[in-house]
Amino acid sequence: MRRAAAIALAALALGCFPARRGDDARPTAAAARLGVRVALGVVPRGQQPPRVDPSGDAAVSFAGRRYRGRFRIVATDAGSLVVNELPLEDYLLGVLPLELGERPAAERAALEAQAIAARSFAVTRLLASRAGRGRSADFDLLATVADQVYGGMDVERPNASAAVRATAGLVLRYGDRVIVAPYHSSCGGETAAASEAWSGGDEPYLQRVSDKIPGSERYYCDIAPRFAWERTLSGPDLNTVVQRYLRSYAAVPREGPGAVRAVRVVSRTASGRANVVEFRTARGTYDIRGNDARSVLRTTGGELLPSSYFSVEVEVSRDGELTRIVLRGNGYGHGVGLCQWGAIGRARAGQGARAILQTYFPGTTVGPIPSALLVQ
Numbered sequence: 554m555r556r557a558a559a560i561a562l563a564a565l566a567l568g569c570f571p572a573r574r575g576d577d578a579r580p581t582a583a584a585a586r587l588g589v590r591v592a593l594g595v596v597p598r599g600q601q602p603p604r605v606d607p608s609g610d611a612a613v614s615f616a617g618r619r620y621r622g623r624f625r626i627v628a629t630d631a632g633s634l635v636v637n638e639l640p641l642e643d644y645l646l647g648v649l650p651l652e653l654g655e656r657p658a659a660e661r662a663a664l665e666a667q668a669i670a671a672r673s674f675a676v677t678r679l680l681a682s683r684a685g686r687g688r689s690a691d692f693d694l695l696a697t698v699a700d701q702v703y704g705g706m707d708v709e710r711p712n713a714s715a716a717v718r719a720t721a722g723l724v725l726r727y728g729d730r731v732i733v734a735p736y737h738s739s740c741g742g743e744t745a746a747a748s749e750a751w752s753g754g755d756e757p758y759l760q761r762v763s764d765k766i767p768g769s770e771r772y773y774c775d776i777a778p779r780f781a782w783e784r785t786l787s788g789p790d791l792n793t794v795v796q797r798y799l800r801s802y803a804a805v806p807r808e809g810p811g812a813v814r815a816v817r818v819v820s821r822t823a824s825g826r827a828n829v830v831e832f833r834t835a836r837g838t839y840d841i842r843g844n845d846a847r848s849v850l851r852t853t854g855g856e857l858l859p860s861s862y863f864s865v866e867v868e869v870s871r872d873g874e875l876t877r878i879v880l881r882g883n884g885y886g887h888g889v890g891l892c893q894w895g896a897i898g899r900a901r902a903g904q905g906a907r908a909i910l911q912t913y914f915p916g917t918t919v920g921p922i923p924s925a926l927l928v929q
């Protein structure tokens with residue numbers, strides 16, 4: 554459900570659509586044949602790489618998992634890079650269940666919206682590869698959160714697969730461009746403009762969108778497990794995580810920032826998320842971005858703060874020492890683009906995949922994969 558923000562912004566919009574227009578366009582045979590190359594992992598030197606089935610007809614296995622398509626083994630300095638080559642549409646079968654899980658038939662529109670979003674992301678990576686700006690000459694996508702988590706055949710689920718098939722060849726576009734279409738687990742009530750979460754400019758289709766259900770006090774994503782959350786950090790635990798993580802986001806002294814005396818949200822973004830969070834410690838005062846504060850205010854086990862949509866309550870002992878902080882917030886993830894639990898809520902309310910996508914990505918349309926990509 555997460556994707557590196559830097560990648561999302563770096564590749565926000567690539568490629569061109571031809572003059573062809575209309576949401577009713579169906580995938581061509583060429584679109585069905587469009588292939589992707591997914592890097593699964595590296596087999597260290599001295600170990601046996603997986604068997605390559607030259608026919609490409611049978612499922613192939615790597616690290617205990619089965620995959621469609623075929624493998625290509627690329628020799629690298631680190632060992633044998635295993636690349637799964639398969640049709641884009643088959644790849645998506647192994648992506649969708651890991652993003653949204655298997656959902657009941659009544660939530661099919663959410664699966665279809667997610668399928669189009671995941672396909673759009675993959676297509677932007679393919680376009681980057683074709684333009685010589687890809688991750689590598691040997692593959693188009695990584696099978697990890699750095700791109701989209703891909704689990705092969707073993708993760709496929711019937712309703713998710715039906716949603717991929719029903720939307721075959723369709724991507725999300727803004728004007729002539731295919732867009733990356735970022736998504737997150739739950740927005741907590743309102744999505745964030747891209748600039749609220751990441752450095753860089755805003756795109757017109759990545760704006761704040763309310764998830765409030767009209768005529769009610771409820772939200773489409775209030776069914777999410779972490780729509781509302783609370784995290785408490787004791788003074789010692791807070792000192793531990795600030796000591797460990799603050800230096801990645803602020804210039805702290807070599808000996809560390811020292812004991813934390815206060816944490817407060819200094820300013821908020823338009824959607825109400827923490828914009829700047831101030832950490833006052835024994836050795837200084839440090840202001841960091843709200844989204845970065847998620848990486849500082851971790852549990853001691855390393856788990857990120859669920860979102861930047863939070864408030865802080867600081868408890869201090871009689872002698873002025875910080876004893877604990879209580880963080881209360883809403884939503885899970887960066888908040889930009891499609892709210893996955895909101896999409897589920899909207900599907901339950903009868904909205905279709907196009908309506909869901911056009912709500913979370915204002916001004917976009919659903920259309921075919923650019924024909925330029927289909928010419929080999």
Ligand SMILES: [Zn+2]
Nearest residue numbers: 740774892895
């Ligand atoms: Zn939401």
